[in-house]
Amino acid sequence: MTDAAEPPRTHFIRQIVEADLASGKHDRILTRFPPEPNGYLHIGHAKSITLNFGLAEAVGGACNLRFDDTNPLKEDVEFVDSIQEDVRWLGFDWGDRLYFASDYFEQLYGFAVELIEKGLAYVCDLSAEETRLYRGTLTEPGRDSPNRNRPVAENLDLFTRMRAGEFPDGARTLRAKIDMASPNINLRDPVLYRIKHGVVHHQTGTAWCLYPTYDYTHPLSDALEGITHSLCTLEFEDHRPLYDWCINNVSVPCKPRQIEFSRLNLEYTVMSKRRLTDLVGEGHVQGWDDPRMPTLAGLRRRGYTPAAVRDFCERIGITKSDNLVEMALLESAIRDDLDATAPRRMAVLRPLRVVLTNYPADRTESMESRNHPKDETQGTRAIPFGREIYIDRNDFTENPPKDFKRLIPGGEVRLRNAYVIRCDEVIKDAHGEVVELRASVDLDTLGRNPEGRKVKGVIHWVSAAQAVPAEIRLYDRLFSVPTPGAGGTDYRTEINPDSLRVLSGCLLESSLRAVQPGERFQFEREGYFVADPDSTPERPVFNLTVGLRDTWGRSQA
Structure with a gap:
């Protein structure tokens, strides 16, 4: 981090990580923050950023920044740039560990071929609507696609042709072969690849017309980077079996552990x-x-x-x-x-002119004021004071409620860092609106309260001339x-x-x-x-x- 901060408080994820280090399961912790570049980060992402980067830093590990950029229709380099700015602004640094899921497109394609060769993936001709209908519901099992038992060789040929751009959008998908009767709908032969023509990816340009889905890309990207703990919010808990299925069925170098935590709702x-x-x-x-x-x-x-x-x-x-x-x-x-x-300053948001009738018109004083009441290291500043000042309109009333401690006709207040003044006259316009106050200043009250003088209110002001x-x-x-x-x-x-x-x-x-x-x-x-x-x-x-x-x-x- 770029500035000092308290170490992260302990929580169940930190306890898991520290136990893994103590047992020797991992020599070093590697986490990642994996946003999709389809918008600006919000305060909910800050929770994930501080968890992933802060936890890794606290236990001597590291955190990657990776963009899960699998949907070029909604992504933009503007969001890539803004996300990096936001992570840096929060005080975190990924060093040389900046990655894009698109960096792995060739390897991900190879893993898909591996799944097809193992009989664990197939090319499906169902449309998106048909796929949804075949998937079933929470209370009814799904139905097998008519293409579920295609021969491996035919699947390999079709998948190669999908990559080559022979088929239009939506004509075919690559699906995992898992369990159409699973109570977890995410395991009912989820789509792994879909065809998208005519889009320009912000990293790969037009090199691909075949894009992997997030649920397929995310776990394999984690595994390729050697992530030890994949931390995500609770909505991905039902996706964890698919996460594990992907990394368990292809030849990736490591097997990260997904752990879920509650998202921030504000x-x-x-x-x-x-x-x-x-x-x-x-x-x-x-x-x-x-x-x-x-x-x-x-x-x-x-x-x-x-x-x-x-x-x-x-x-x-x-x-x-x-x-x-x-x-x-x-x-x-x-x-x-x-x-x-924050240094202190005076600002009048709703100005009301006050003329100090007994103060010399050609006189200007310099009032010294501390920049911070609790921090002497911030020093002081000079504030000009003259015959005409402005106070906030809310600090004056002709009909004061009980306990009103500001300025009223005939009443006194102290100006912050300056004198006590008394309101002597109220000037109104033709509509009866107060436009100016005439007041007198007690020149013996600068910086002190004379004996016997009781002034309860203190208000802020600015000099009209400056x-x-x-x-x-x-x-x-x-x-x-x-x-x-x-x-x-x-x-x-x-x-x-x-x-x-x-x-x-x-x-x-x-x-x-x-x-x-x-x-x-x-x-x-x-x-x-x-x-x-x-x-x-x-x-x-x-x-x-x-x-x-x-x-x-x-x-x-």
Whole structure:
């Protein structure tokens, strides 16, 4: 990893791995992270990445990065590049162990020939629909294909001609000969190869028109790489017998062990690549890196840190029990990380002008402020102060509720790192809207509270003359319900209409004028924000990463 981190907590998979090392079954552990390059990685993949890379690292082993690229119709080099960027961003490195399943196409073809020669595979002429009907159901056994007992020589000839491109798409498949009556439908003569003409594979180009299926490719790729432990999510548990069948019936150099763990299910989002693809394609979000998306690219643009994501994955643990993880747990992880690391700044999101009537118009002071209240190593900065300032409109009211500790007519508050001020006059426009406050400043209160003076409220502000105009994007949870699509509903109808609010005309303190995209800050009393890639010195743009506390439940009540 590229930065220091706590070692992974113990769990049942780590116990298995350590027992295998202790018994001498393996001298060194080799795992792999095997994404299909048909979309961007999401937070669920982060759990698998931290498990595979983190566990291997913890026990002195290694982890390969391999793209299981067997379906060129849905794959793209854009996804290959984004996946590598995401794994590196999380802090992991595969060294020289970058592989593609397509690297093994020739060997996989040879293994298929071996299965045919052993009488364990045959060329089938059934269409996709016929294959499905012949397969049976969970309560009824399947029926043998009319081609199941083709002679070996005929199967070899047809398979060779399939590779040569003699047959159209869907005309023939190669199927394993296992058990059409098996209670496990995955063992009912699964398809191993299918014909796909006219596609350009991102690695092999047009060299192949015959592509292996995932269930056939995955175990054999593991075996060819010498993987010791193949870690995958629970939906592949029923596929494990087929995984073992493949590696047990061809001459591969090793026999990896598949172990399943529960996938990550997170509230208020969807984790299906198909649904995420639809959200992007149908324009519900602004791309794979939209900060509302659960993709790692989206989390990165929203201001999440690799350390926070890894910490979250450690917190939820590795088990075999499916559960729904609260979004608040992910938000807590990033909040804890940024609380310790993010410099503090002042930003007024809903500006209200305040004129300090007794402060000299030609005077400008420089107020010193610590960049972090708990970390002196972050130093201090100078904040300009003058006769005209802006405060947040929410920090003033003419009709205060009980326990309101901010500014009211005739009331006093302290400006953060500056003076105590008193509101003397409220200026309104023709519609009765408050447009300006006139206030007086107590020049004896800089940095101290005179004896007998009780000022409960402290508010943030920016100097009008040096304020930096900015756009602030307030991101919230993408869906308004914890489990979108539950009960057969259309998950699109449950998109939160307030998942993005854009505030223009916001004002930042002058130190943020030269901010760089990706820089993170706590805007005091507002939340944690990150400078968006769209940000420029002339027009800073900040995204809300997470609030200072979890307010979702209260806001939805």
